[in-house]
Amino acid sequence: MRYIWRIGWREFFENARTKGFWIGILLFPVIILASGALPVLLATKGVSTRHYVMIDQTGEYAPKVRAEMTRQRSAEIDGALRSFARRIPTPEPLVPFVTPGSSNRPAPSLDLDGWKKQAGSSYWTVPGFSLPRAAWLEVPVPIAIQTSNDVPAIEGLLRPWLRGEHVLPPSEANPTPKLFAAVIIPRDYGTTTNEAAALRYWTENTADTGLRDSIQRLLGDELRRREYQSLGVDPAIIARVEAKRAPITDLNPRKAEGEEKVGLADRLRQWAPSFFVYLLWISIFAVSQMLLNSVIEEKSNRIIEVLLSSVTPGELMLGKLLGIAMTGGVMLSSWLGSIISMALVQSKFFAPPAMAGGSANAAASLPADLLSLFQSTWLLPAFGVYFILGYIAYATIFLTVGSLCSTLKEAQNFMGPLMLVLMVPLFLMPFIPRDPNGPIATAFSWIPLYTPFVMMNRITASPPLFDVIGTGVLLIAFDVLILWGCGKVFRLAILRTGQPPRIVEVFRWLWNR
């Protein structure tokens, strides 16, 4: 046992000493943080405000579009101000309007209407608050254009601006603003369906369809409204009809009476295991790969012979498995630790970053929901157990492949088909949460190579106890079998040089004493 430890420690320290190990450990929380912050960052900083002109020959539609754009913009500002108000300590002038967070609603909330009443029209001029950047901004037409002119004539004049050959007058935020798009509503818009009367949307950038889509939606609503009116429907009725939404409440019969409502926490419960499966997969393969490399290094350097004059092949194999398991364990614990501590810090001290409207509230409770998920389910312990059991199976197989080969290139030939088999849990991942106790999930749970991933995916959906224990016992038995079989192959293969043996030969080693 002592030698197994020694080999394990060396393996661990050698890996822990590499830059890759530390980069892996540190990069993970950075990626998590970035994946949370990046969309917000991109929305606020990444893309500069897009300028557009709107020429409406009908004179009827543009005011509607402008009104709606203004409404959206103020909703955006309101959302940002609400997030700003959650800051600790509460920003000075807002203090009387902020209700502090409580245990079941950790984020403080702002009485915006009250504040608006007091502050008046420029309610966003709060020290420290900066207006979120507008995604779209309508600018005056840069040249004197007679809007009554022919559409082709107008377009001919606008083209150099749209191509960026001329820039708009500089603003504070942007010294050389370009004209992003031109929206031209022709004279007979909405009266016929022929193409000549369609709205003409000009832009170089056909990938960013945000502006085009919102204008199309707004005008669609407007056209329908007009149609109703022309049919003699009362505008008040139209407004009432349009305000109708199909209400829906998600309920789950498994939850306690009175709390059956399905919230973010429940969705998290259903989908969080997928994240853990992914984490499991990455960690198992990352560390198994390390093992493969390390055994090939020893084999190609012929260090293996010195090792085998000191320890038995079994001790060597177990020592290496242990050492890499420690490496993987440290990596995983630090990953999980960073997720948990980020959630803790977020839920205790910080409001979440600004997000548009309602999602800000959902995001506010995410860390707290995540923490309660960890506390109330077997997610973390199951993760630990399945990591160990899955690791033993895969790492042993990788180790044995390493022992059969003298170079990494040879090993890659073996790894190709193996990797295909191992991709299956990843393909299954999206389907299992939809029917976690269904036939596919159950069937794959009983294949030991897939048990850790599939069971991990099912764990928060209360799988039958029989499945949990049965597949667990089968997996342990499989691990023992793998250790025994691979131990035999390892002992014979490890001293072999030259060409790797044929598969038939490997099986012969297994059956012979």
Next chain:
Amino acid sequence: MSDAALELRNVSKYYGEFCAVDDLSFTVPPGCIYGFLGPNGAGKTTALRMILDILRPTRGSIRILGAASALTVRHRIGYLPEEKGLYKKMKAWAVIAYFAGLKGLSSRDARRRAFELLERYGLKDFAHAKTEALSKGMGQKVQVLASIAHDPELVIFDEPFSGLDPVNQGVLEEIVTDLRARGRTVLFSTHVMQHAERLCDRLIILGGGRRLFDGTLQEARQTVPHRVRLESEDDPSALKDVPGVVGLVSDAPGCWQVELGPGADPQRVLRACFERAIRLRSFNSAEPSLHEVFIKLVGPGAREATFR
């Protein structure tokens, strides 16, 4: 039970049909330096691996330091394999300490021994260098030190001198003689006969997996006829009649090899030259070298082995 450091009895190793070691028996007495000689493919490395119980013999038995398997006494054995390699990213001292640790030394003792050895054999300045930064010879020395760091009773070196420059070969010879001076047994394989000649108390020569010779250096020399080389302008054919002379051949114009029978005295040949008025330009009588012994014993077989 014998008190030999190592004893092989009728050991054979087959890989399928191929016989790598064939019915090999020999005994290594304790406290001696034992040479393990043979051409490439003679079965030396296989035999050494079997001695270390890395490989199991197909037949026969091995007793090493009184035990049936090297694994049970592995802490008392040091081993340097033929192909040398080290963990590239580890520091020199750490490699030595690691292997010493696997041989049973405590971490602290292993570390202390590593620095002690590095200092003693001139590598003190490289103790903290990664092994990938060391020259080939230095790396090899580190590996030799790693194999003896736990102060083993029996040390097995497989081709320890290959790849070393003459200075470092000298250092290694010093290590080997130091070990003997402290009563340790050293078994080393080589095909550089000069090292074997200088160091070995006893030696075994293998060829085609079989034992061709086992004994002391003196005994090895006696397997080859003693020769006298002489240069003369006269024809020395008359020497054939001298008792003890078994052959006479010319290997170059005016140069002759006089082959002597067992126990024949070279002085008698010299005297016969004077008596028969053969005028000599040179007369050279030397004991046969180990090289000659080796060539005689394994020569034809070694050629075959090369093309096997």
